[in-house]
Every structure is written in C-alpha cells, then in structure tokens.
Amino acid sequence: MTRGLFITLEGIDGAGKSSHIDALEALFRERGRTVTRTREPGGTPLAETLRTLVLNESMDSLTESLLVFAARREHVLDVIEPALARGDVVLCDRFSDATFAYQGAGRGFDLGVLSTLEQWVQGGRSTRPETLLQPALTLWFDLPPEIAAARLAGARLPDKFEAQPVAFFQRVAKGYADRAAGAPRFARIDANQPREQVWQQIESKLRERGLA
Ligand SMILES: Nc1ncnc2c1ncn2[C@@H]1O[C@H](COP(=O)(O)OP(=O)(O)OP(=O)(O)O)[C@@H](O)[C@H]1O
Numbered sequence: 001m002t003r004g005l006f007i008t009l010e011g012i013d014g015a016g017k018s019s020h021i022d023a024l025e026a027l028f029r030e031r032g033r034t035v036t037r038t039r040e041p042g043g044t045p046l047a048e049t050l051r052t053l054v055l056n057e058s059m060d061s062l063t064e065s066l067l068v069f070a071a072r073r074e075h076v077l078d079v080i081e082p083a084l085a086r087g088d089v090v091l092c093d094r095f096s097d098a099t100f101a102y103q104g105a106g107r108g109f110d111l112g113v114l115s116t117l118e119q120w121v122q123g124g125r126s127t128r129p130e131t132l133l134q135p136a137l138t139l140w141f142d143l144p145p146e147i148a149a150a151r152l153a154g155a156r157l158p159d160k161f162e163a164q165p166v167a168f169f170q171r172v173a174k175g176y177a178d179r180a181a182g183a184p185r186f187a188r189i190d191a192n193q194p195r196e197q198v199w200q201q202i203e204s205k206l207r208e209r210g211l212a
C-alpha cells in the first residue's frame with residue numbers, strides 16, 4: 001500500500017483557509033482519492049475537548065503549548081497516521097506550524113522547547129529529524145493582519161485568539177514567514193485576492209508539485 005499524502009492549510013485567523021477546503025477535498029475525490037479531512041487543535045474526541053479549553057480559557061503559554069501538543073499526539077496516533085497508512089489524502093486545517101507561529105512567535109514562547117515537543121509528538125522517541133511527521137505540502141495563506149481582521153469583523157463571535165490585537169497577528173504572520181523560509185514544503189498563497197484567484201493559485205501549486 002502506498003503511503004498517503006499529508007497536506008496542511010496554515011495562516012493567521014481569517015486568512016481564508018476554511019473557504020477553500022471543500023473545493024480541495026472535492027478535487028482529490030474527483031481524482032479517485034479517499035480524503036480524510038481534519039483539523040487542529042482537534043480531530044479526535046479528546047483533542048476536540050482540549051480545543052475547547054485552548055480556544056476559550058485564558059492560560060499560561062507553556063500550558064497552552066502542552067495542550068496543543070497533547071491534542072496533536074492523540075490526533076497523530078488515532079487519525080493522521082492510520083489515514084496515511086491506508087493511502088488517504090489527509091487535509092488538515094492547521095498542524096504544528098501553527099504552534100510555532102501562535103505560541104512561539106505570537107506568545108513569545110521558547111522555540112527550542114516547542115521543537116523538543118514536536119520531536120516527541122511527531123517523531124515518536126527517535127531523535128532523527130527524518131522520522132519527524134511533517135506535511136508533504138503546506139498551503140500557507142498569507143494575508144496582511146489588518147485585512148484578515150476586517151474580513152472577520154462581524155463574520156462571527158471571536159474566540160480567544162481572534163480577539164487578539166493586530167500586533168499579535170503581525171507576530172504570528174512573521175512566525176509563519178520565518179517557518180516558511182527555506183522549507184520547500186511551504187507553498188505561499190497570496191490570500192489578498194478574490195476567492196476565485198486564491199483557488200487558482202492553490203490549483204497551480206498542486207499542479208507544479210505533481211500532486212493533482
Ligand atoms: N478571498 C476572499 N476575499 C474576501 N473575503 C474572503 C475571502 N476568503 C475568505 N473570505 C471571508 O473571510 C472570512 C474568513 O475566512 P475563513 O473562515 O475561510 O478564514 P480561516 O483562515 O479559515 O479563518 P480561521 O482560521 O479563523 O478559522 C470569512 O467571512 C470568509 O467568507
């Protein structure tokens with residue numbers, strides 16, 4: 001059995017990820033692939049319970065980091081790894097890049113500690129970098145924080161993160177840019193375009209990489 005394809009969608013809140021995930025799923029299904037669609041924090045009953053805490057309760061940044069990685073551990077073991085072993089396309093709305101961007105760059109939490117947690121959660125007990133579970137492709141929706149805030153205003157009640165000031169999202173956006181630099185799995189999508197053009201960029205990134 002050929003191992004599946006792991007694709008993540010990343011970006012600041014309001015960047016437009018969720019608006020394109022249905023079409024992405026449909027595209028792979030039309031090509032005969034089985035799609036497992038999931039999200040972080042979340043994706044299992046326990047991880048969804050942790051999500052509710054993380055998105056709604058105020059907490060220390062180490063506590064927040066431990067909770068998102070605890071949720072991820074459950075998600076990786078129960079959903080992502082089994083789906084990849086079956087050969088599925090796994091479409092995941094956020095993964096560990098979000099932790100480096102939000103807890104690391106946004107909150108200012110220690111990136112070295114996050115890397116250690118990442119190794120534990122996504123690498124089992126091995127310290128070899130090649131054993132770390134990472135997406136094959138990360139679609140990074142890049143949008144200026146002021147525009148994301150304007151898009152979200154009035155769209156829904158803000159959760160704990162969405163209620164953060166623009167300065168927080170400027171740090172998160174830089175966190176994503178730093179993470180993307182030199183990581184070929186990142187495909188930058190200029191999300192400051194009408195929906196149709198954003199979708200065309202997604203299709204073109206998939207084609208360039210021979211994934212669709
Ligand atoms: N290209 C676009 N142009 C204008 N508005 C858009 C565009 N894409 C999405 N939107 C709108 O912006 C808002 C945020 O979009 P969406 O929920 O897809 O973002 P998101 O990245 O999934 O956010 P979050 O991570 O906070 O869930 C929605 O109201 C959506 O309708």
Ligand SMILES: Cc1cn([C@H]2C[C@H](O)[C@@H](COP(=O)(O)O)O2)c(=O)[nH]c1=O
Pocket residue numbers: 013039040041055068093094095096098099100102103161162
């Ligand atoms: C995975 C992950 C997520 N977050 C934050 C980012 C968002 O504000 C929320 C998730 O909400 P969404 O509407 O599903 O995008 O959680 C985080 O801070 N750290 C993480 O690792």
